Amino acid sequence: MSQTNHRTVPRKPGRPKEGEDLRYVILDEAELAFAEHGFAGTRVRDIAMLAGVNQALIRYYFGSKQELFDEVLRRRGSDISGARHVQLDRLLALPDPPSVSQIIRAYLQPQWDMKQSGPNGAAFVRLQARLHAEPEAHALRLRSEVYDASVKRYIQVLSDALPEIPRETISMRMAFLVGTYLFMLNDLGRLNDLTDGQIGDIAQDEMLGQLVRFLAAGLAAPVS
Amino acid sequence: MSQTNHRTVPRKPGRPKEGEDLRYVILDEAELAFAEHGFAGTRVRDIAMLAGVNQALIRYYFGSKQELFDEVLRRRGSDISGARHVQLDRLLALPDPPSVSQIIRAYLQPQWDMKQSGPNGAAFVRLQARLHAEPEAHALRLRSEVYDASVKRYIQVLSDALPEIPRETISMRMAFLVGTYLFMLNDLGRLNDLTDGQIGDIAQDEMLGQLVRFLAAGLAAPVS
DNA sequence: GTTGTAATTATACAAAATTATAATTTATTC
DNA sequence: GAATAAATTATAATTTTGTATAATTACAAC
DSSP states (O other): OSSOOOSSOOOOSSSSSTTTTTHHHHHHHHHHHHHHHHHHHHHHHHHHHHEEEHHHHHHHHHHHHHHHHHHHHHHHHHHHHHEEEEEEEEHHHHHSOOOOOHHHHHHHHHHHHHHHHHHHHHHHHHHHHHHHOOOOOOHHHHHHHHHHHHHHHHHHHHHHHOTSSOOHHHHHHHHHHHHHHHHHHHGGGGGEEEEETTTTOOOOHHHHHHHHHHHHHHHHOOOO | OOSOOSOOOOOSSSSSSOOOOOOHHHHHHHHHHHHHHHHHHHHHHHHHHOOOOOHHHHHHHEEEESHHHHHHHHHHHHHHHHHHHHHHHHTSSSSSOOOOOOOHHHHHHHHHHHHHTTHHHHHHHHHHHHHHHHHOOHHHHHHHHHHHHHHHHHHHHHHOOOOTTHHHHHHHHHHHHHHHOOOOOOOOGGGHHHHHTTTTTTTTTHHHHHHHHHHHHHHHHOOO
16 A cells, blocks of 8 residues: 555666666656665665666666665755755855854755655655764764765854854854754644644744744744 | 663563562663564563563563553653643742743653653653654554643643734644653663764753744744 | 677576464462 | 562564566667
């Protein structure tokens, strides 16, 4: 019931028809599956079935389940990281120094856009939240590899915008921020259940604004 | 290397020696294992081995892996929920109406205490973070079952303390709050890596204060 | 057109893991 | 002290699952 069989008629072996990129079909389906069931909870078999592809093809392209997972993460992770840098560059190019809200929004916008971009983008966001809950060494390495650089740059810029707040405090609050938005992006659809349907009518776009306001206030809060 | 064999000499069958509560030993080890590897990533075998117990005994006590998992969650979940109610009652019994910071602290304190209480408490906190990242229907139900009631009560009290902020906004911000603290409690140990070791010297206790300040500012932020 | 190579499937293997059953020991009760 | 029931182990059966190999097809190049 859960797994939709996307392709019933089997493909014939041989050279692929121009444009049919099975490698990407696999990555897309893996993204959806990993987001829903996690790494250990996802079966390579299922990904293959969803992609309408033989199991062995996954091995052919990616080597192992773990490598497939890593590839799923890297593919979009580097996009996000890049977009964050671009957003920050754009902000710093303006004549006035950026406000805290602007910096935060610059950081969140890429994730937000990805989430809005369709089912796969949304799945990837959920996958990140999962990854952040995994204490395994491998997950940690992967997270660092993909995200650390941009976080550090944002901490620097925030420090400049909030000179009265010690840098360690900013670092910590930045960590809080990451937790908040990841959770929020992940849980947004289910937020209604948690709160008795009280926020069902708030538009998606307004929600980002609300989040930014919340985080900006927290980040700029006076120290003791 | 990862799995420590807690008991090498096998137990003999029969009635247990007074005081040796294998049921709890199993729950404790399951808690640690699930927190580290997640539900799907944990093998019943390993739990049995860590608890120094035969696999079949787990089945005997809990029926299935899933039921064991649920039991691990319920055991402490109800403690947390209860403690939150107690904290709130205590606060409301004071002559003055509670401040936002006080309310937040009341909400966080039980989790914080649990985390400090030892390896198993800390593991449980991590486990909750994991659960919040799982979109599966079963995980959702479990979360609702264990936590929803207390959250709703806190939303009410916060609404009273912040009459100028609409209730839907409070609800949403409460959801942000949950995300922030879960992530923080989960990631605290690794926070240093993320921020280049800049917050290594902050005492654990001070960290809770910092978190409360951050969240209180966010919750009380003026609306648009 | 034959040959070679890349992409894909069909099928098989082997390890791992959950579930199941039967046997064994100990305490308790009458 | 015999009987009964509970707790525990040993062992087995079955299902799942990741991995591996061999066979097949199609395209391209010479």
